[in-house]
Amino acid sequence: MSYALDESYLVEPTGDAALTTENLAVYYGGVHQALFDANLKFAPHTITALIGASGSGKSTFLRSLNRMNDKLAKVTGKIMYQGVDLNSAAANVYAVRSQLGMVFQRPNPFAKSIRANIEFALKAHGIKDKQHLAASVESSLKGAALWDEVKDVLDDSAMALSGGQQQRLCIARAIAMQPEILLLDEPASALDPLSTSKIEETLVELAKQFTIIIVTHNMQQATRISQYCAFFHLGHVMEYDQTDRLFTQPHLAITNDYVTGSFG
Numbered sequence: 001m002s003y004a005l006d007e008s009y010l011v012e013p014t015g016d017a018a019l020t021t022e023n024l025a026v027y028y029g030g031v032h033q034a035l036f037d038a039n040l041k042f043a044p045h046t047i048t049a050l051i052g053a054s055g056s057g058k059s060t061f062l063r064s065l066n067r068m069n070d071k072l073a074k075v076t077g078k079i080m081y082q083g084v085d086l087n088s089a090a091a092n093v094y095a096v097r098s099q100l101g102m103v104f105q106r107p108n109p110f111a112k113s114i115r116a117n118i119e120f121a122l123k124a125h126g127i128k129d130k131q132h133l134a135a136s137v138e139s140s141l142k143g144a145a146l147w148d149e150v151k152d153v154l155d156d157s158a159m160a161l162s163g164g165q166q167q168r169l170c171i172a173r174a175i176a177m178q179p180e181i182l183l184l185d186e187p188a189s190a191l192d193p194l195s196t197s198k199i200e201e202t203l204v205e206l207a208k209q210f211t212i213i214i215v216t217h218n219m220q221q222a223t224r225i226s227q228y229c230a231f232f233h234l235g236h237v238m239e240y241d242q243t244d245r246l247f248t249q250p251h252l253a254i255t256n257d258y259v260t261g262s263f264g
């Protein structure tokens, strides 16, 4: 079945925005357009789930937000954050990434100690004070709900942790710099159900402090943890609304077909 791509239904969150995209578009190799004019506003301290079939542009959108597509693609449009366009040539990419932390699908800790994983970015930003570093290690690991499991083995290799623990370490690493926004690209898709539910609980807790944008293929996960949801199709944001409405009273036929499992 084909659907009209020019009909979208977007219900913006009311109130302040933590981040807003304006006509964000992405062209791989300068020609293949993978994202079309995405206009999304993200409310502070909420979890927004990005859903859609494989290849619909979710990761392309997410990775563009912290400038990870710079070398791969042409990215046009604006990413407004605290009155500044993060997509402008003048924006400092390192500063952007310290405000928008990222966690990937596969846990990718550095082959260093647990402590060194957390300290890495802090030291790179000139923080040397031992007490400050120790406090950041503890608070980041607590934030990622990993502290109790690793507090006695901080100098052991991160590679000895289980997959789920490694992913929570990656979350701890991402929050160590105290970013405002946390971007996660299918962070639990490689994990077992118990580790997945720990990650979900952790994210719900972290949303009190951070604004979270998560790509997920798992619709139950989207309904369990997110307040807002954007449905992508062939590079277009088709529908954006509060998660409960998008799943129970979708506005567009295509959204209904996707959330009821008719395609994707």
Ligand SMILES: Nc1ncnc2c1ncn2[C@@H]1O[C@H](COP(=O)(O)OP(=O)(O)OP(=O)(O)O)[C@@H](O)[C@H]1O
Binding pocket: 028, 029, 032, 034, 052, 053, 054, 055, 056, 057, 058, 059, 060, 061, 072, 232
């Ligand atoms: N590095 C790249 N170079 C060229 N094309 C790319 C690249 N990354 C993604 N694409 C293309 O962009 C489109 C969107 O891909 P993207 O990975 O953003 O989709 P997705 O919705 O995240 O999919 P998935 O759920 O499978 O991760 C696809 O047509 C894909 O082939």
